[in-house]
Amino acid sequence: MTTTQVPxxxxxxxxxxxxxxxxxxxxxxxxxxxxxxxxxxxIVQFLVVAVIFVIGYYVGDPxxxxxxxxxxxxxxxxxxxxxxxxxPFWVQFGRYLEDLARLDVGTSVxxxxxxxxxxxxxxxxxxxxxxxxxxxxxxxGVVGGVLAGTRPGSAVDKVINxxxxxxxxxxxxxxxxxxxxxxxxxxxxxxxxxxxxxxxLILPVATLGFIxxxxxxQVTRSVVLDEMSKAYxxxxxxxxxxxxxxVAGHVLRNVAATVLxxxxxxxxxxxxxxxxxxEVVFAWPGLGPLMTTxxxxxxxxxxxAAVLITGALVILVNLxxxxxxxxxxxxxxxx
Amino acid sequence: MPNNPxxxxxxxLGRRGxxxxxxxxxxxxxxxxxxxxxxxxxxxxxxxSTGPLRGRLWILWVVVLGVVALWAVTGGRLAPxxxxxQVPAARLxxxxxxxxxxxxxxxxxxxxxxxxxxxxxxxxxxxxxxxAATVIGLVIGAVVGVCAGYFGGWSDRVxxxxxxxxxxxxxxxxxxxxxxVAGASVTNLVILLPTFIWPTVARVIRAETLxxxxxxxxxxxVALGANGRQVVVNHLLPNLAxxxxxxxxxxxxxxVLAEAGLSFLGAGVQEPDLTWGVLISxxxxxxxxxxxLTVMPGLFLAAVVLAVNMLSREMERRSQS
Numbered sequence: 001m002t003t004t005q006v007p008x009x010x011x012x013x014x015x016x017x018x019x020x021x022x023x024x025x026x027x028x029x030x031x032x033x034x035x036x037x038x039x040x041x042x043i044v045q046f047l048v049v050a051v052i053f054v055i056g057y058y059v060g061d062p063x064x065x066x067x068x069x070x071x072x073x074x075x076x077x078x079x080x081x082x083x084x085x086x087x088p089f090w091v092q093f094g095r096y097l098e099d100l101a102r103l104d105v106g107t108s109v110x111x112x113x114x115x116x117x118x119x120x121x122x123x124x125x126x127x128x129x130x131x132x133x134x135x136x137x138x139x140x141g142v143v144g145g146v147l148a149g150t151r152p153g154s155a156v157d158k159v160i161n162x163x164x165x166x167x168x169x170x171x172x173x174x175x176x177x178x179x180x181x182x183x184x185x186x187x188x189x190x191x192x193x194x195x196x197x198x199x200x201l202i203l204p205v206a207t208l209g210f211i212x213x214x215x216x217x218q219v220t221r222s223v224v225l226d227e228m229s230k231a232y233x234x235x236x237x238x239x240x241x242x243x244x245x246x247v248a249g250h251v252l253r254n255v256a257a258t259v260l261x262x263x264x265x266x267x268x269x270x271x272x273x274x275x276x277x278x279e280v281v282f283a284w285p286g287l288g289p290l291m292t293t294x295x296x297x298x299x300x301x302x303x304x305a306a307v308l309i310t311g312a313l314v315i316l317v318n319l320x321x322x323x324x325x326x327x328x329x330x331x332x333x334x335x
Numbered sequence: 336m337p338n339n340p341x342x343x344x345x346x347x348l349g350r351r352g353x354x355x356x357x358x359x360x361x362x363x364x365x366x367x368x369x370x371x372x373x374x375x376x377x378x379x380x381x382x383x384s385t386g387p388l389r390g391r392l393w394i395l396w397v398v399v400l401g402v403v404a405l406w407a408v409t410g411g412r413l414a415p416x417x418x419x420x421q422v423p424a425a426r427l428x429x430x431x432x433x434x435x436x437x438x439x440x441x442x443x444x445x446x447x448x449x450x451x452x453x454x455x456x457x458x459x460x461x462x463x464x465x466x467a468a469t470v471i472g473l474v475i476g477a478v479v480g481v482c483a484g485y486f487g488g489w490s491d492r493v494x495x496x497x498x499x500x501x502x503x504x505x506x507x508x509x510x511x512x513x514x515x516v517a518g519a520s521v522t523n524l525v526i527l528l529p530t531f532i533w534p535t536v537a538r539v540i541r542a543e544t545l546x547x548x549x550x551x552x553x554x555x556x557v558a559l560g561a562n563g564r565q566v567v568v569n570h571l572l573p574n575l576a577x578x579x580x581x582x583x584x585x586x587x588x589x590x591v592l593a594e595a596g597l598s599f600l601g602a603g604v605q606e607p608d609l610t611w612g613v614l615i616s617x618x619x620x621x622x623x624x625x626x627x628l629t630v631m632p633g634l635f636l637a638a639v640v641l642a643v644n645m646l647s648r649e650m651e652r653r654s655q656s
Contacts, residue, residue: 040496040499040500043496043500044500044501044504047500048504048509051513052512052516055513055516055517056516165641165644165645165648166637166641168644169588169637169640169641169643169644170633170636170637170640170641171592171595171596171599171612171615171633171636171637172596173595173596173599173615174595174615174629174633174636174637177615177619177622177629177630177633178629178630178633180622181622181626181629181630185622185623185626271505272504272505272506272507272508273505273506273507273508273593273596274507274596276507276508276511276600277596277599277600280599280600281619287508288600291508291511292511292600292601292602294515295511295512295514295515295600295601295602296515296601298515300512300515300516303508303511303512303515304512306508306512307505307508307509307512310505310508311504311505311508313505314504314505
């Protein structure tokens, strides 16, 4: 055969023909991002659970927390047997995972009820404080960052710079104590602690805003500074666009995605750690006081429940930040 | 031609648009300010401070760190009083109070112990935990980063997944849990705190290793028959050293703050061991009557972390220029 048969072009299935108007959502970049994050979340939580279990298995002695001090060795052994603590490692680990699948981390000896319940009860307070703190931090960061970024090298810039470096250099709880001394003890303007009155929220929110606003401020300053040197700013200025409208309408809009991403990370960082000492300082009925008391009383199920729930929370917030920045700004998209 | 608002290109550059009697072409003071603010033209940056120390503020931070390091090394021999000596007659004295024994620079606590001496003594453990934990974290991070960056492949994937996983973990709560289970002690703290920093270190080192691996001197070494160990030890590590130095300075402040937070919550250093975080939490019950007990240790903590942060900025600035 000398003539080669030209194969009939395989018809490219048009979206309409296959009945699917677009590819599966899960295969889009955004979908893959979400899936990857969820997979990471499962890995993280499993690692956390495993580490907790291993340490509890080798170091902790749950029986000593239950039993009365004068219990005999025989009674202790019986208690261990009744709790299944004489079983081999893998059996215990399996049972532990099984309980976790039912969202059961055990009963709190201190509160005499499921530990999850005790944590769920207060987590709303922590989230409320964190949201207010994140808003305060964003306001402080954006206002300071824009003021500094539009006036590079000026006195305002230097002062704001100093404040933001300070906010990154001090211990959060120490700032809280300082504010209590000045505004509650000396000036008597606000209550030192408490949550039954909205004024009790002022100091903790201010503390959180100061501690977390510093980084937002620095990021905002650098992106605003970057943006102000772009050609469109010069063009808009020379065309006579009022300064305020240029900054508010164009520059801020272009830096919004970066700034919001930073703010979101700071929000996640609050759950990672900085909010709990502040809650303790201001006696805010959130996770911080609950966890420290539970840790002091060797009541591990509560601490464990708190770690797992906040871990999930941090992952969700990070995911939300990534999705939001993905939707807000095409330039930030991965790959 | 009158200054007609309808012709925008004829407007002045002032912030509020056209100004009566201005031709809009010659920039006046307000225009110059607007131009300067726009950042389009690099203006002359006037410095507030002049004199021999101008631009050498970092000397101050080195001095701060040097003094505290001296306290740490001499271990309380520079303290004016015995930090554990309880003097019932000298309880809760304010700063600069004079007694028969001498001047209490920063006052005394509820048991009549000299606060300044306690701070001097506490410097040792504060700095020890800070530096030890940071060094361990850097070593772990560097090993992971170099392995992932140089050898690549599955080790890269596994290690990077691990670091990603750890950044999602609420470290502080996890630390409280571990300290509650394993018991709060200095040893456990030094083992635990490095986990706060090694993922970031690993990521930076990995990126740096990837960059170095493509450099001619590494490619050349491999071509001349160097094995992996030789490349890493003779070529990569010397070039990673400056980056590790900057990372150390950045992270040591974070670690010191984390230690203070954990100690404040009772999940870190325990009495009678003293760190500045312990001192702050000890002073907390006396907030209303003796402010200096909480404020002063925190000031020293802030000064050290601020010094470290400022130095890291200075190092960054120098490495850029």
